[in-house]
Amino acid sequence: MxxxxxxxxxxxxxxxxxxxxxxxxxxxxxxxxxxxxxxxxxxxxxxxxxxxxxxxxxxxxxxxxxxxxxxxxxxxxxxxxxxxxxxxxxxxxxxxxxxxxxxRVSALPFFDIRHLIGPADRNPAARDLATVLADLHHPDVLHTVSDAIGPPPDPTTQAATHTTTDTLRDRFGVLVRPDQRDRVLSWCDWADHTLAAPGRTVLVHGDFHGGNHLWDRHTLRLRLIVDLETAGAGEPEFDLRCLPADCGIDLFTATVAHYQELTGTNLDMHRIMAWHLRTVLGDALWRAEAGVALPDNRTPAQWVDSLTARFTALGTFH
Incomplete structure (x- = not known):
């Protein structure tokens, strides 16, 4: 049909x-x-x-x-x-x-409940996030899905906010303060170097942001993952790229620790943050050029400041 x-x-x-x-x-x-x-x-x-x-x-x-x-x-x-x-x-x-x-399931996007997750709730929430991603990224899952539907697409080219570093170099500078422009260029060079070699390949959700995992507002436990329209073959780090901003550094690093414990594999924090950089700046770029407000109503320059703070907290970029 x-x-x-x-x-x-x-x-x-x-x-x-x-x-x-x-x-x-x-x-x-x-x-x-x-x-x-x-x-x-x-x-x-x-x-x-x-x-x-x-x-x-x-x-x-x-x-x-x-x-x-x-x-x-x-x-x-x-x-x-x-x-x-x-x-x-x-x-x-x-x-x-x-x-x-x-x-329909009675649950809320993570964006709507994240402010409720305090220190006592952080470990269970991190475990839930890590368990979902670990199950999805199991090597056998990609093989089974590929056998059923054929080779899945590359989500890095399917993602709605996919933006190359060349595009960011050419067009992002006008959106930020003069003192931030060299920083953005350095970030782009660093991301290119970090992602130059391919990572390992698993089945990834492809768009694992806080609107696509739903939570129980009372128990603060993950209920559902949705919107797998861009699911495909990619590296695990690509699926964690939204978490540093969506979750905050403490919940993000706790999720990484649980994931590594559950899977017995290491995640490359540099690769996660390189994808994070491209996603955040790409999102800010297309929204600014389309005249669409950023989700938190801040400016691209303020997003660059927040990125700087996350890199500093993680010690990822020097």
Whole structure:
């Protein structure tokens, strides 16, 4: 069956798609999230809560339709490859149109609960993060998923905020203070050197930021990992690249320690921070150039200051 997608970003189009994919839900209450026109086909996708019990993902262009179908295949393969992973329960999925319906879970994105994690909660939270990543990164998982769906893509080229260091050198300097420009250039040179040799290869989530792992607000334990649209073959360090900022240094380093204990393998902190650098500056660049506010409403220059503080705390870059 050929891959297709919705004709337009409207509630009527979503209902029409549900009539073909999940007829019982077509007349239910639909609360869309991100259902608005986009100039770039890459962003022509959204989700909705249906009947307060289900989450449906859909697209109205080919690139996100492909990502939705890829996620559907990955979730199916991971059921056998990593049964302990806290994955969404798939209710139904379709290629024509590309739709993925999962059961809704009462949980919050990590961004919404991280301020509640105090010193006493840090170790369990770190263990939860490390356990999920260790299970996903087990060598057998990549082999099983590859056998089921074919070779997964390279997430470093699939990530929405992928930005090369050459791009950062050329265009980031105008966004920061004059005293920060040489620092950014040095960081880019350091990241290129650090990532010049390839790392080991595992199955990675590809976009493991604080909006894509969901937590119980009462127990402060991880309940679900979501949005595996860019899951693919990459190095473990790539999956930890958002944690230094999302979690803070103490929770991040605790997660690294638990991961190494669980897997019996070492993580290269320099590689994590090189990917972190590219991700943070890339995110700031595209948002600034698109006229989109940074998530915390600060400036790119302030993000550079925060990066400097994280490098100093970790002793990673000199």
């Amino acid at each position: 050929h891959l297709t997608w919705l004709d337009e970003p409207t509630l009527d189009a979503v209902r029409d798609g549900l009539r073909r994919v999940a007829p019982d839900l077509a007349d239910a209450t639909i609360v869309p999230r991100g259902l608005e026109p986009a100039d770039d086909p890459q962003w022509c996708a959204a989700s909705a809560v249906v009947d307060d019990r289900f989450v449906v993902k859909f697209a109205w262009a080919q690139p996100p339709a492909r990502r939705i179908w890829h996620e559907t295949q990955v979730l199916d393969a991971l059921r056998a490859a990593a049964p302990r992973l806290p994955l969404p329960e798939v209710v139904t999925a379709s290629r024509a149109p590309a739709m993925l319906v999962t059961r």
